[in-house]
Amino acid sequence: MASTKDLARRMLLLAAGDTVEAAGARFRQAAQAGTLHELLGTDFTLPGLPTSNAVQWIYGNGMVSTKDGRAIYDQLKAAPVDERCPLCGHGMVRTLDHYLPKNTFPALCVDPLNLVPACADCNHAKGDVPPTSAETTPLHPYLDHIDNDSWLDARVAESEPVWLEFYVSPPPTWDSLLIDRTRHHFELFGLAELFSVQANRTLNSIRQLLRSALAAGGESLVRAYLADEAATRLAHRPNGWEGVTYRTLSRDGAFCSGRFGL
Template sequence: MVAKIPVPEDDSIDLLKRILGERVKYKTFYTNIRNDLIAQYQLYIDSKGCPSQLSPMDLIGYCSSPGEAEKRKESLKGLYSPDKKKLPFEQLEKIRKKNGLTACPVCGEPGRPRTLDHCLPKAIFPEFAANILNLVPACDWCQGEKLADYKTAAGYRSFIHPYFDDVNRPLFSIVFLPPYTTPTISIEIKDDLPEKLQELVATHLIGVGFLERFNEIFDVSYQTIKRMALRARTHGNLTLMQSLEEAFLIASDKAVNSWDAVFYRSVLEDQELVTFLEEQYISEYP
Protein backbone atom coordinates (compact mmCIF):
# COMPACT_ATOMS: atom_id res chain seq x y z
CA MET A 1 0.00 0.00 0.00
CA VAL A 2 0.99 3.58 0.52
CA ALA A 3 4.54 4.80 1.10
CA LYS A 4 5.95 8.03 2.44
CA ILE A 5 7.83 9.68 -0.41
CA PRO A 6 10.08 12.75 -0.57
CA VAL A 7 8.34 16.06 -1.11
CA PRO A 8 8.93 17.67 -4.53
CA GLU A 9 12.19 19.59 -4.87
CA ASP A 10 10.49 22.88 -5.71
CA ASP A 11 9.12 24.95 -2.85
CA SER A 12 5.35 25.04 -3.32
CA ILE A 13 4.85 28.67 -2.27
CA ASP A 14 7.81 29.97 -4.25
CA LEU A 15 6.51 28.12 -7.30
CA LEU A 16 3.04 29.61 -6.75
CA LYS A 17 4.49 33.13 -6.69
CA ARG A 18 6.33 32.46 -9.94
CA ILE A 19 3.20 31.02 -11.55
CA LEU A 20 1.12 34.06 -10.57
CA GLY A 21 3.83 36.44 -11.73
CA GLU A 22 3.88 34.78 -15.13
CA ARG A 23 0.14 35.04 -15.79
CA VAL A 24 -0.94 37.96 -17.96
CA LYS A 25 -4.50 36.91 -18.76
CA TYR A 26 -6.85 37.68 -15.84
CA LYS A 27 -3.99 39.54 -14.18
CA THR A 28 -6.35 41.63 -12.04
CA PHE A 29 -7.89 38.51 -10.58
CA TYR A 30 -4.53 36.91 -9.82
CA THR A 31 -3.26 40.15 -8.29
CA ASN A 32 -6.33 40.40 -6.05
CA ILE A 33 -6.14 36.81 -4.87
CA ARG A 34 -2.35 36.54 -4.57
CA ASN A 35 -1.83 37.16 -0.85
CA ASP A 36 -4.82 35.09 0.26
CA LEU A 37 -3.82 32.27 -2.07
CA ILE A 38 -0.31 32.24 -0.59
CA ALA A 39 -1.86 32.12 2.89
CA GLN A 40 -4.07 29.20 1.78
CA TYR A 41 -0.98 27.31 0.55
CA GLN A 42 0.72 27.91 3.89
CA LEU A 43 -2.35 26.60 5.70
CA TYR A 44 -2.20 23.49 3.52
CA ILE A 45 1.37 22.90 4.68
CA ASP A 46 0.60 23.61 8.33
CA SER A 47 -2.45 21.32 8.34
CA LYS A 48 -0.70 18.63 6.24
CA GLY A 49 -3.49 18.81 3.72
CA CYS A 50 -6.25 17.93 6.20
CA PRO A 51 -9.67 19.24 5.07
CA SER A 52 -10.78 19.62 8.69
CA GLN A 53 -8.68 22.81 8.72
CA LEU A 54 -9.16 23.88 5.13
CA SER A 55 -12.18 25.35 3.39
CA PRO A 56 -12.39 26.03 -0.36
CA MET A 57 -11.75 29.69 -1.13
CA ASP A 58 -14.83 31.77 -1.92
CA LEU A 59 -13.80 33.35 -5.21
CA ILE A 60 -16.70 35.82 -5.32
CA GLY A 61 -14.70 38.19 -3.14
CA TYR A 62 -12.12 38.56 -5.90
CA CYS A 63 -14.56 38.91 -8.79
CA SER A 64 -17.28 41.28 -9.93
CA SER A 65 -20.05 38.66 -10.24
CA PRO A 66 -20.87 35.01 -9.50
CA GLY A 67 -20.54 34.28 -13.20
CA GLU A 68 -17.01 35.67 -13.29
CA ALA A 69 -16.15 33.75 -10.10
CA GLU A 70 -17.20 30.50 -11.80
CA LYS A 71 -15.01 31.31 -14.78
CA ARG A 72 -12.01 32.12 -12.56
CA LYS A 73 -12.53 28.79 -10.82
CA GLU A 74 -11.88 27.20 -14.20
CA SER A 75 -8.84 29.45 -14.62
CA LEU A 76 -7.36 28.14 -11.37
CA LYS A 77 -8.04 24.56 -12.40
CA GLY A 78 -6.35 25.33 -15.70
CA LEU A 79 -3.07 26.07 -13.92
CA TYR A 80 -2.70 22.28 -13.68
CA SER A 81 -2.56 22.00 -17.49
CA PRO A 82 -0.15 24.72 -18.65
CA ASP A 83 1.49 24.99 -22.05
CA LYS A 84 4.93 23.41 -22.28
CA LYS A 85 6.65 26.79 -22.06
CA LYS A 86 4.74 27.90 -18.97
CA LEU A 87 4.99 27.13 -15.29
CA PRO A 88 4.48 24.62 -13.78
CA PHE A 89 4.74 22.28 -16.79
CA GLU A 90 8.30 21.04 -16.09
CA GLN A 91 7.66 20.68 -12.36
CA LEU A 92 4.55 18.55 -12.98
CA GLU A 93 6.34 16.43 -15.58
CA LYS A 94 9.13 15.75 -13.09
CA ILE A 95 6.69 14.48 -10.46
CA ARG A 96 4.65 12.57 -13.02
CA LYS A 97 7.36 10.91 -15.11
CA LYS A 98 10.65 11.19 -13.22
CA ASN A 99 9.64 10.15 -9.73
CA GLY A 100 11.84 7.04 -9.62
CA LEU A 101 9.05 4.95 -8.08
CA THR A 102 8.51 1.26 -8.84
CA ALA A 103 5.18 0.96 -7.00
CA CYS A 104 2.22 3.28 -6.63
CA PRO A 105 2.67 5.24 -3.37
CA VAL A 106 -1.11 5.47 -2.98
CA CYS A 107 -1.99 1.76 -3.17
CA GLY A 108 1.32 -0.15 -3.41
CA GLU A 109 0.61 -1.90 -6.71
CA PRO A 110 3.85 -2.72 -8.58
CA GLY A 111 4.63 -0.57 -11.61
CA ARG A 112 5.59 2.99 -12.43
CA PRO A 113 2.89 5.50 -11.42
CA ARG A 114 2.56 7.87 -14.37
CA THR A 115 -0.39 10.07 -13.41
CA LEU A 116 -0.88 12.63 -10.65
CA ASP A 117 -3.58 12.46 -8.03
CA HIS A 118 -5.01 15.60 -6.39
CA CYS A 119 -5.19 14.76 -2.68
CA LEU A 120 -7.79 17.49 -2.28
CA PRO A 121 -9.76 17.36 -5.55
CA LYS A 122 -9.38 20.36 -7.83
CA ALA A 123 -13.13 20.34 -8.51
CA ILE A 124 -13.66 21.36 -4.87
CA PHE A 125 -10.35 23.10 -4.15
CA PRO A 126 -9.43 24.73 -7.50
CA GLU A 127 -6.86 26.88 -5.67
CA PHE A 128 -4.78 23.73 -5.08
CA ALA A 129 -4.96 22.48 -8.67
CA ALA A 130 -1.28 23.28 -9.24
CA ASN A 131 -0.10 22.96 -5.63
CA ILE A 132 2.71 20.42 -5.99
CA LEU A 133 2.24 19.30 -2.37
CA ASN A 134 -1.35 18.40 -3.30
CA LEU A 135 -0.17 16.31 -6.26
CA VAL A 136 1.03 12.75 -5.71
CA PRO A 137 2.21 10.21 -8.31
CA ALA A 138 -0.45 7.50 -8.62
CA CYS A 139 -1.52 4.61 -10.80
CA ASP A 140 -4.48 4.92 -13.14
CA TRP A 141 -6.60 2.63 -10.96
CA CYS A 142 -6.20 4.84 -7.89
CA GLN A 143 -7.25 7.81 -9.95
CA GLY A 144 -10.43 6.00 -10.94
CA GLU A 145 -11.17 4.66 -7.45
CA LYS A 146 -10.65 7.89 -5.53
CA LEU A 147 -12.41 10.34 -7.84
CA ALA A 148 -13.57 13.28 -5.65
CA ASP A 149 -13.71 11.32 -2.38
CA TYR A 150 -11.34 12.95 0.09
CA LYS A 151 -12.76 13.28 3.61
CA THR A 152 -14.62 11.35 6.30
CA ALA A 153 -17.95 12.28 7.83
CA ALA A 154 -16.00 13.99 10.62
CA GLY A 155 -14.16 16.12 8.06
CA TYR A 156 -10.74 14.48 8.27
CA ARG A 157 -8.69 13.07 5.42
CA SER A 158 -9.97 9.68 4.29
CA PHE A 159 -6.69 8.95 2.48
CA ILE A 160 -3.11 8.76 3.67
CA HIS A 161 -0.94 11.61 2.39
CA PRO A 162 2.34 10.20 1.01
CA TYR A 163 4.23 13.46 1.65
CA PHE A 164 3.11 14.02 5.23
CA ASP A 165 2.07 10.79 6.97
CA ASP A 166 4.54 8.52 8.77
CA VAL A 167 3.69 5.29 6.95
CA ASN A 168 7.02 3.68 6.13
CA ARG A 169 6.26 0.78 8.46
CA PRO A 170 3.96 -2.25 8.24
CA LEU A 171 0.39 -0.98 8.23
CA PHE A 172 -1.65 -4.13 7.75
CA SER A 173 -1.44 -7.83 7.00
CA ILE A 174 -3.21 -10.26 4.74
CA VAL A 175 -5.04 -12.90 6.77
CA PHE A 176 -5.19 -16.34 5.12
CA LEU A 177 -8.39 -18.24 5.88
CA PRO A 178 -8.35 -22.08 5.61
CA PRO A 179 -8.49 -24.40 3.82
CA TYR A 180 -4.88 -23.60 2.88
CA THR A 181 -5.14 -25.56 -0.36
CA THR A 182 -7.39 -22.77 -1.67
CA PRO A 183 -7.47 -20.04 1.00
CA THR A 184 -9.51 -16.89 0.98
CA ILE A 185 -8.17 -13.65 2.39
CA SER A 186 -9.12 -10.70 4.56
CA ILE A 187 -7.23 -7.69 5.94
CA GLU A 188 -6.03 -7.02 9.46
CA ILE A 189 -4.71 -3.56 10.35
CA LYS A 190 -1.70 -3.57 12.68
CA ASP A 191 -2.84 -3.01 16.26
CA ASP A 192 0.45 -1.37 17.26
CA LEU A 193 -0.33 1.68 15.13
CA PRO A 194 -1.68 4.84 16.77
CA GLU A 195 -5.48 4.78 16.84
CA LYS A 196 -5.88 7.69 14.43
CA LEU A 197 -3.51 6.03 11.96
CA GLN A 198 -5.44 2.77 12.23
CA GLU A 199 -8.63 4.64 11.31
CA LEU A 200 -6.88 6.36 8.41
CA VAL A 201 -5.45 3.09 7.09
CA ALA A 202 -8.94 1.55 7.24
CA THR A 203 -10.59 4.34 5.20
CA HIS A 204 -7.64 4.42 2.80
CA LEU A 205 -7.80 0.68 2.07
CA ILE A 206 -11.52 0.93 1.38
CA GLY A 207 -11.09 4.07 -0.71
CA VAL A 208 -8.51 2.58 -3.08
CA GLY A 209 -10.41 -0.73 -3.31
CA PHE A 210 -7.39 -2.67 -2.05
CA LEU A 211 -8.96 -6.01 -1.10
CA GLU A 212 -11.00 -6.30 -4.29
CA ARG A 213 -7.94 -5.47 -6.40
CA PHE A 214 -5.56 -7.74 -4.48
CA ASN A 215 -8.02 -10.62 -4.73
CA GLU A 216 -7.68 -10.42 -8.51
CA ILE A 217 -3.97 -11.37 -8.36
CA PHE A 218 -4.02 -13.44 -5.16
CA ASP A 219 -4.29 -16.85 -6.84
CA VAL A 220 -1.15 -16.15 -8.90
CA SER A 221 0.77 -14.91 -5.84
CA TYR A 222 -0.30 -17.91 -3.77
CA GLN A 223 0.70 -20.32 -6.51
CA THR A 224 4.16 -18.72 -6.43
CA ILE A 225 4.73 -19.61 -2.77
CA LYS A 226 3.39 -23.12 -3.38
CA ARG A 227 6.10 -23.52 -6.03
CA MET A 228 8.64 -22.15 -3.52
CA ALA A 229 7.55 -24.83 -1.05
CA LEU A 230 7.92 -27.57 -3.66
CA ARG A 231 11.40 -26.35 -4.67
CA ALA A 232 12.47 -26.26 -1.03
CA ARG A 233 11.41 -29.91 -0.64
CA THR A 234 12.95 -31.22 -3.85
CA HIS A 235 16.13 -29.17 -4.23
CA GLY A 236 17.00 -28.24 -0.66
CA ASN A 237 19.23 -25.26 -1.53
CA LEU A 238 17.03 -22.97 0.50
CA THR A 239 14.38 -23.72 3.06
CA LEU A 240 10.91 -22.33 2.47
CA MET A 241 11.44 -19.74 5.22
CA GLN A 242 14.71 -18.63 3.62
CA SER A 243 13.03 -18.31 0.22
CA LEU A 244 10.15 -16.31 1.70
CA GLU A 245 12.51 -14.02 3.63
CA GLU A 246 14.60 -13.38 0.51
CA ALA A 247 11.47 -12.60 -1.53
CA PHE A 248 10.22 -10.30 1.21
CA LEU A 249 13.50 -8.36 1.35
CA ILE A 250 13.50 -7.85 -2.41
CA ALA A 251 9.86 -6.72 -2.38
CA SER A 252 10.27 -4.40 0.60
CA ASP A 253 13.10 -2.59 -1.21
CA LYS A 254 10.36 -1.12 -3.42
CA ALA A 255 8.24 -0.09 -0.45
CA VAL A 256 7.49 -1.69 2.89
CA ASN A 257 3.79 -1.72 2.00
CA SER A 258 4.05 -2.66 -1.67
CA TRP A 259 1.72 -5.50 -2.59
CA ASP A 260 4.47 -8.11 -2.78
CA ALA A 261 6.03 -6.97 0.51
CA VAL A 262 2.67 -7.15 2.28
CA PHE A 263 2.02 -10.58 0.81
CA TYR A 264 5.35 -12.17 1.75
CA ARG A 265 5.40 -10.51 5.17
CA SER A 266 1.91 -11.85 5.85
CA VAL A 267 2.91 -15.38 4.88
CA LEU A 268 5.94 -15.19 7.17
CA GLU A 269 3.72 -14.03 10.04
CA ASP A 270 1.37 -17.02 9.66
CA GLN A 271 3.18 -20.00 11.20
CA GLU A 272 0.22 -22.31 10.64
CA LEU A 273 0.25 -21.53 6.94
CA VAL A 274 4.04 -21.97 6.70
CA THR A 275 3.79 -25.35 8.45
CA PHE A 276 1.12 -26.43 5.96
CA LEU A 277 3.32 -25.38 3.04
CA GLU A 278 6.32 -27.19 4.50
CA GLU A 279 4.60 -30.45 5.43
CA GLN A 280 1.32 -31.03 3.60
CA TYR A 281 0.69 -32.25 0.06
CA ILE A 282 0.84 -29.44 -2.47
CA SER A 283 -0.08 -29.76 -6.10
CA GLU A 284 2.21 -27.95 -8.52
CA TYR A 285 -0.90 -26.96 -10.46
CA PRO A 286 -3.56 -24.44 -9.45
Protein backbone atom coordinates (compact mmCIF):
# COMPACT_ATOMS: atom_id res chain seq x y z
CA MET A 1 0.00 0.00 0.00
CA ALA A 2 2.81 2.38 0.83
CA SER A 3 4.20 1.97 -2.70
CA THR A 4 0.94 3.24 -4.25
CA LYS A 5 1.67 6.65 -5.79
CA ASP A 6 -1.96 7.65 -6.34
CA LEU A 7 -2.83 9.50 -3.11
CA ALA A 8 -6.57 8.89 -3.33
CA ARG A 9 -6.04 5.20 -3.97
CA ARG A 10 -3.54 4.98 -1.13
CA MET A 11 -6.04 6.52 1.28
CA LEU A 12 -8.71 4.03 0.24
CA LEU A 13 -6.33 1.12 0.71
CA LEU A 14 -5.19 2.33 4.12
CA ALA A 15 -8.80 2.83 5.19
CA ALA A 16 -9.52 -0.77 4.23
CA GLY A 17 -6.92 -2.12 6.66
CA ASP A 18 -9.34 -2.65 9.55
CA THR A 19 -11.83 -4.36 7.23
CA VAL A 20 -9.14 -6.74 5.96
CA GLU A 21 -8.07 -7.59 9.50
CA ALA A 22 -11.66 -8.22 10.61
CA ALA A 23 -12.29 -10.35 7.52
CA GLY A 24 -9.30 -12.53 8.35
CA ALA A 25 -10.55 -13.03 11.90
CA ARG A 26 -14.00 -13.98 10.64
CA PHE A 27 -12.50 -16.41 8.14
CA ARG A 28 -10.54 -18.16 10.91
CA GLN A 29 -13.56 -18.35 13.20
CA ALA A 30 -15.67 -19.91 10.45
CA ALA A 31 -12.91 -22.39 9.62
CA GLN A 32 -12.68 -23.48 13.24
CA ALA A 33 -16.46 -23.81 13.48
CA GLY A 34 -16.76 -25.68 10.17
CA THR A 35 -19.02 -23.02 8.67
CA LEU A 36 -16.92 -21.67 5.81
CA HIS A 37 -19.72 -22.58 3.41
CA GLU A 38 -22.02 -20.14 5.21
CA LEU A 39 -19.83 -17.09 4.57
CA LEU A 40 -21.24 -14.56 2.12
CA GLY A 41 -19.12 -12.61 -0.32
CA THR A 42 -21.19 -9.51 0.37
CA ASP A 43 -19.73 -9.47 3.89
CA PHE A 44 -16.17 -9.46 2.54
CA THR A 45 -16.13 -6.39 0.34
CA LEU A 46 -13.88 -3.39 0.92
CA PRO A 47 -15.34 0.05 1.63
CA GLY A 48 -15.15 2.42 -1.32
CA LEU A 49 -13.41 -0.14 -3.54
CA PRO A 50 -15.10 -2.02 -6.39
CA THR A 51 -14.19 -5.72 -6.23
CA SER A 52 -12.14 -5.72 -9.44
CA ASN A 53 -10.12 -2.71 -8.31
CA ALA A 54 -9.60 -4.09 -4.80
CA VAL A 55 -8.24 -7.39 -6.07
CA GLN A 56 -6.01 -5.76 -8.69
CA TRP A 57 -4.65 -3.06 -6.40
CA ILE A 58 -4.12 -5.19 -3.32
CA TYR A 59 -3.28 -8.62 -4.75
CA GLY A 60 -2.19 -8.06 -8.36
CA ASN A 61 -0.19 -4.88 -7.79
CA GLY A 62 0.45 -4.98 -4.05
CA MET A 63 1.45 -8.62 -3.51
CA VAL A 64 2.38 -10.11 -6.86
CA SER A 65 4.13 -7.17 -8.50
CA THR A 66 5.92 -5.22 -5.77
CA LYS A 67 9.27 -6.24 -4.29
CA ASP A 68 8.08 -6.49 -0.68
CA GLY A 69 4.77 -8.12 -1.61
CA ARG A 70 6.43 -10.61 -3.93
CA ALA A 71 8.78 -11.68 -1.15
CA ILE A 72 5.76 -12.67 0.94
CA TYR A 73 4.13 -14.36 -2.07
CA ASP A 74 7.25 -16.44 -2.74
CA GLN A 75 7.60 -17.32 0.95
CA LEU A 76 4.04 -18.65 1.07
CA LYS A 77 4.56 -20.60 -2.17
CA ALA A 78 7.76 -22.18 -0.85
CA ALA A 79 6.18 -23.43 2.39
CA PRO A 80 5.40 -27.06 1.36
CA VAL A 81 8.17 -29.62 1.86
CA ASP A 82 9.83 -30.66 -1.41
CA GLU A 83 7.64 -28.14 -3.29
CA ARG A 84 4.92 -30.80 -3.27
CA CYS A 85 1.36 -29.56 -3.79
CA PRO A 86 -0.53 -30.03 -0.50
CA LEU A 87 -3.87 -30.43 -2.29
CA CYS A 88 -2.95 -33.53 -4.30
CA GLY A 89 0.28 -34.60 -2.60
CA HIS A 90 1.99 -35.08 -5.94
CA GLY A 91 2.32 -32.08 -8.26
CA MET A 92 4.92 -29.34 -7.97
CA VAL A 93 3.76 -26.06 -6.48
CA ARG A 94 3.47 -23.45 -9.22
CA THR A 95 0.86 -21.02 -7.87
CA LEU A 96 -0.99 -19.72 -4.83
CA ASP A 97 -4.65 -20.71 -4.85
CA HIS A 98 -7.26 -18.59 -3.09
CA TYR A 99 -9.07 -21.07 -0.87
CA LEU A 100 -12.09 -18.75 -0.89
CA PRO A 101 -12.15 -17.08 -4.34
CA LYS A 102 -10.63 -13.62 -4.38
CA ASN A 103 -13.27 -12.17 -6.67
CA THR A 104 -16.03 -13.27 -4.29
CA PHE A 105 -14.14 -12.49 -1.08
CA PRO A 106 -11.88 -9.53 -1.98
CA ALA A 107 -11.16 -8.70 1.69
CA LEU A 108 -9.35 -12.06 1.91
CA CYS A 109 -7.31 -11.70 -1.28
CA VAL A 110 -4.00 -11.34 0.58
CA ASP A 111 -4.83 -13.19 3.79
CA PRO A 112 -2.02 -15.77 4.27
CA LEU A 113 -4.42 -18.50 5.42
CA ASN A 114 -6.52 -17.98 2.31
CA LEU A 115 -3.49 -18.40 0.04
CA VAL A 116 -2.74 -22.10 -0.44
CA PRO A 117 0.30 -23.30 -2.43
CA ALA A 118 -0.90 -25.49 -5.28
CA CYS A 119 0.14 -27.11 -8.51
CA ALA A 120 -1.41 -25.69 -11.67
CA ASP A 121 -3.70 -28.71 -12.13
CA CYS A 122 -5.19 -28.43 -8.64
CA ASN A 123 -5.61 -24.67 -8.96
CA HIS A 124 -7.53 -25.21 -12.19
CA ALA A 125 -9.61 -28.11 -10.81
CA LYS A 126 -10.71 -26.14 -7.77
CA GLY A 127 -11.74 -23.13 -9.81
CA ASP A 128 -13.35 -20.01 -8.40
CA VAL A 129 -16.49 -21.53 -6.90
CA PRO A 130 -16.90 -21.20 -3.11
CA PRO A 131 -18.15 -24.21 -1.12
CA THR A 132 -21.95 -24.49 -0.91
CA SER A 133 -22.20 -27.01 1.92
CA ALA A 134 -20.15 -28.42 4.76
CA GLU A 135 -19.76 -31.71 2.88
CA THR A 136 -18.38 -30.02 -0.27
CA THR A 137 -15.89 -27.79 1.53
CA PRO A 138 -12.44 -28.86 0.26
CA LEU A 139 -9.85 -29.83 2.83
CA HIS A 140 -7.54 -27.02 3.85
CA PRO A 141 -3.96 -28.31 4.17
CA TYR A 142 -3.19 -26.01 7.12
CA LEU A 143 -6.47 -26.46 8.98
CA ASP A 144 -7.51 -30.08 8.34
CA HIS A 145 -4.70 -32.27 9.66
CA ILE A 146 -5.93 -35.60 8.33
CA ASP A 147 -2.49 -37.07 7.70
CA ASN A 148 -2.16 -37.91 11.38
CA ASP A 149 -4.32 -40.90 10.40
CA SER A 150 -3.99 -43.48 7.65
CA TRP A 151 -6.86 -42.88 5.22
CA LEU A 152 -5.57 -43.69 1.71
CA ASP A 153 -5.74 -47.25 0.40
CA ALA A 154 -5.75 -49.13 -2.89
CA ARG A 155 -6.67 -52.48 -4.36
CA VAL A 156 -5.25 -54.48 -7.27
CA ALA A 157 -7.92 -54.47 -9.95
CA GLU A 158 -8.86 -57.64 -11.79
CA SER A 159 -7.47 -56.44 -15.08
CA GLU A 160 -4.63 -56.92 -17.51
CA PRO A 161 -2.27 -55.20 -17.30
CA VAL A 162 -2.25 -54.83 -13.51
CA TRP A 163 -3.94 -51.64 -12.36
CA LEU A 164 -4.32 -50.16 -8.87
CA GLU A 165 -7.56 -48.52 -7.77
CA PHE A 166 -7.14 -45.88 -5.05
CA TYR A 167 -9.87 -44.91 -2.63
CA VAL A 168 -10.53 -43.22 0.70
CA SER A 169 -10.52 -45.69 3.60
CA PRO A 170 -11.33 -43.55 6.66
CA PRO A 171 -10.39 -44.71 10.17
CA PRO A 172 -13.24 -45.50 12.58
CA THR A 173 -12.46 -42.40 14.65
CA TRP A 174 -13.53 -40.00 11.86
CA ASP A 175 -16.97 -38.42 11.93
CA SER A 176 -19.24 -38.55 8.88
CA LEU A 177 -18.58 -34.94 7.89
CA LEU A 178 -14.81 -35.40 7.68
CA ILE A 179 -15.35 -38.57 5.65
CA ASP A 180 -17.65 -36.75 3.22
CA ARG A 181 -15.24 -33.82 2.89
CA THR A 182 -12.27 -36.11 2.25
CA ARG A 183 -14.15 -38.08 -0.40
CA HIS A 184 -15.30 -34.85 -2.03
CA HIS A 185 -11.72 -33.53 -2.02
CA PHE A 186 -10.53 -36.84 -3.50
CA GLU A 187 -13.07 -36.54 -6.32
CA LEU A 188 -12.67 -32.80 -6.90
CA PHE A 189 -8.95 -33.09 -7.57
CA GLY A 190 -9.18 -36.40 -9.46
CA LEU A 191 -6.84 -38.15 -7.05
CA ALA A 192 -7.99 -41.70 -7.82
CA GLU A 193 -6.96 -41.39 -11.46
CA LEU A 194 -3.83 -39.36 -10.69
CA PHE A 195 -2.54 -41.91 -8.19
CA SER A 196 -3.43 -44.88 -10.40
CA VAL A 197 -1.47 -43.44 -13.32
CA GLN A 198 1.55 -42.76 -11.11
CA ALA A 199 1.34 -46.24 -9.55
CA ASN A 200 1.28 -47.82 -13.00
CA ARG A 201 4.39 -45.88 -13.99
CA THR A 202 6.11 -47.05 -10.84
CA LEU A 203 5.20 -50.67 -11.59
CA ASN A 204 6.57 -50.39 -15.10
CA SER A 205 9.86 -49.05 -13.74
CA ILE A 206 10.36 -51.94 -11.28
CA ARG A 207 8.99 -54.84 -13.32
CA GLN A 208 12.42 -56.13 -14.32
CA LEU A 209 13.61 -55.93 -10.71
CA LEU A 210 10.57 -57.96 -9.63
CA ARG A 211 11.30 -60.59 -12.27
CA SER A 212 14.83 -60.95 -10.97
CA ALA A 213 13.64 -61.17 -7.35
CA LEU A 214 11.07 -63.82 -8.25
CA ALA A 215 13.69 -65.88 -10.05
CA ALA A 216 16.18 -65.56 -7.19
CA GLY A 217 13.94 -66.04 -4.15
CA GLY A 218 10.38 -66.64 -5.22
CA GLU A 219 7.28 -64.98 -3.85
CA SER A 220 8.77 -64.33 -0.41
CA LEU A 221 11.62 -62.23 -1.79
CA VAL A 222 9.27 -60.20 -3.98
CA ARG A 223 6.96 -59.58 -1.02
CA ALA A 224 9.85 -58.62 1.26
CA TYR A 225 11.19 -56.11 -1.25
CA LEU A 226 7.79 -54.49 -1.74
CA ALA A 227 7.08 -54.39 2.01
CA ASP A 228 10.44 -52.73 2.73
CA GLU A 229 9.84 -50.10 0.06
CA ALA A 230 6.36 -49.47 1.47
CA ALA A 231 7.65 -49.03 5.02
CA THR A 232 10.32 -46.56 3.91
CA ARG A 233 7.88 -44.39 1.99
CA LEU A 234 4.99 -44.56 4.45
CA ALA A 235 7.30 -43.51 7.28
CA HIS A 236 7.89 -40.28 5.37
CA ARG A 237 4.35 -39.78 4.01
CA PRO A 238 1.70 -42.00 5.65
CA ASN A 239 -0.83 -41.27 2.90
CA GLY A 240 1.47 -40.89 -0.07
CA TRP A 241 0.51 -42.78 -3.19
CA GLU A 242 4.03 -44.26 -3.48
CA GLY A 243 3.95 -46.00 -0.11
CA VAL A 244 0.36 -47.15 -0.58
CA THR A 245 1.30 -48.57 -3.98
CA TYR A 246 4.10 -50.73 -2.57
CA ARG A 247 2.00 -51.76 0.45
CA THR A 248 -0.92 -52.82 -1.72
CA LEU A 249 1.27 -54.85 -4.07
CA SER A 250 3.11 -56.53 -1.16
CA ARG A 251 -0.21 -57.78 0.23
CA ASP A 252 -1.43 -59.27 -3.04
CA GLY A 253 -0.42 -62.95 -3.25
CA ALA A 254 -1.09 -63.32 -6.94
CA PHE A 255 0.99 -60.26 -7.74
CA CYS A 256 3.92 -61.40 -5.63
CA SER A 257 3.74 -64.79 -7.30
CA GLY A 258 4.33 -63.27 -10.71
CA ARG A 259 1.16 -61.55 -11.88
CA PHE A 260 3.21 -58.44 -12.59
CA GLY A 261 4.25 -60.09 -15.87
CA LEU A 262 7.10 -62.45 -16.65
